[in-house]
Amino acid sequence: SPEEFADYYEDISCGIGNDDYFELMIRNAWHLSGGEGWCENTSCRRVLVTHTHGGQTVQEIKNDLGIGPHDVEKMKANLEAQGITDIKSITLSDGTEMNTGAVKPKQKGKPKLHKGRSKNA
Known part of the structure; x- marks a missing residue:
């Protein structure tokens, strides 16, 4: 109580x-x-938001209890409830960039080539 x-x-x-x-x-x-x-609170998760216009801001995920460290869909919903709706991607504290439309991390570095294919194919 x-x-x-x-x-x-x-x-x-x-x-x-x-x-x-x-x-x-x-x-x-x-x-x-x-x-x-x-x-100021330091325990709530903070993420780097890339906005649809290309700018980036660090945003706090308010009321973050129950949101897993890679649950980007819940993070996006939380940010949208806070009024942040122009989200292109979210970068987590470990550097993983997550597209907000998918749950798979974006690949970093050079693209992997499949066997039997050349770069110019």
């Missing part, structure tokens, strides 16, 4: 000497977006 939550954290808060650190701890433990300065 909300009362139990408040009682629990009221007891813990007296052991933490800095209100900003306490805010950061609560935000990160519960994946609560927001905060300013060094109190």
Whole structure:
């Protein structure tokens, strides 16, 4: 219940000497977006969004609990619910770029040639 939550954290808060650190701890433990300065949440997933116009922005996946590390469709739906709708692709923290229309990662580097085919075929 909300009362139990408040009682629990009221007891813990007296052991933490800095209100900003306490805010950061609560935000990160519960994946609560927001905060300013060094109190800003750092536990919610952030992704690099390539927009349909070609620009890129780093976006926070708010309320990210339950979204797997490669579940690009849920990430896209989450971003769209936040009002970010011009998504061409999403790049994950491991550098994997995911097209938003497919769940397979885009191939990086040189294309692989099939046996028996030349580059010019």
